[in-house]
């Protein structure tokens with residue numbers, strides 16, 4: 505269940521959309537029951553206003569930027585302004601093949617959506633990478649600032665500023681998937697894919713693709729029955745982020761706004777005291793934006809180019825001394 509109210513979301517295993525009444529004294533449920541994934545395609549003519557209304561009704565959120573309702577995102581771009589729209593082929597960690605899913609199940613809807621965007625934002629320049637052949641994903645290609653910078657050949661700092669000042673709009677394939685579901689199949693954002701990844705006791709990742717399409721608020725207890733009892737620890741963060749471990753028996757409920765990956769560990773990598781930096785320079789070598797994380801470790805934070813750091817976590821993953829570079833660079837960025 506999703507509440508269309510400011511800063512309030514209700515998690516429930518029951519599907520539906522709930523709004524405050526006009527007097528803001530009661531909640532009213534507009535729809536209830538289960539949505540199937542087999543609703544028929546509806547060719548609908550939208551304009552700017554009806555599209556914003558669909559985003560609001562469907563409780564759509566950007567799945568590329570955190571905590572960003574799509575009705576607010578689209579309405580922050582004025583329909584008469586000139587800006588650039590990037591339709592990108594990758595979600596943040598690209599765990600699931602949303603482009604293939606869209607191509608297989610929603611090709612007609614995607615075509616309609618691309619045409620609708622051009623009509624409701626007539627002055628926008630659309631860069632459509634959804635059908636571009638020859639691209640192959642490597643992290644951090646799914647981080648919006650990085651993707652746009654790479655394909656527009658502009659500096660990350662400029663791109664970050666243009667994203668914030670709404671000169672650039674970014675829509676990744678998971679966000680587009682849910683827009684299409686709402687606008688052309690009338691299925692609100694009440695379900696999301698959860699990708700499950702297994703890591704054995706030696707830290708080896710099982711790369712078989714496993715995912716579930718789950719209701720918001722659904723209990724995650726079924727995970728315990730579906731996976732080998734060896735996997736006792738779970739985390740909703742990817743390998744590139746700081747891991748907050750959970751006992752697999754206390755996963756709680758699925759939150760579509762926060763969860764899209766679940767890593768199950770046989771045992772968590774040993775959290776050891778970091779060894780001293782051995783000046784191997786791997787962090788700088790692997791940094792995709794040349795931000796110089798090594799400077800932070802060496803106490804020369806002024807040489808760290810914080811405007812270029814996209815917090816991709818690659819430097820931390822490659823450090824042979826196990827130094828938590830991520831935490832140090834976040835601190836340096838705040839300083």
Ligand code: SF4
Pocket residue numbers: 790791792793794795796797812813814815816817818819820833
């Ligand atoms: S400094 Fe580290 S987190 Fe920042 S962009 Fe470079 S590799 Fe990524």
Ligand code: SF4
Pocket residue numbers: 780781782783784785786787788798801822823824825826827829
């Ligand atoms: S990767 Fe780790 S050990 Fe190597 S230079 Fe960077 S901080 Fe030092």
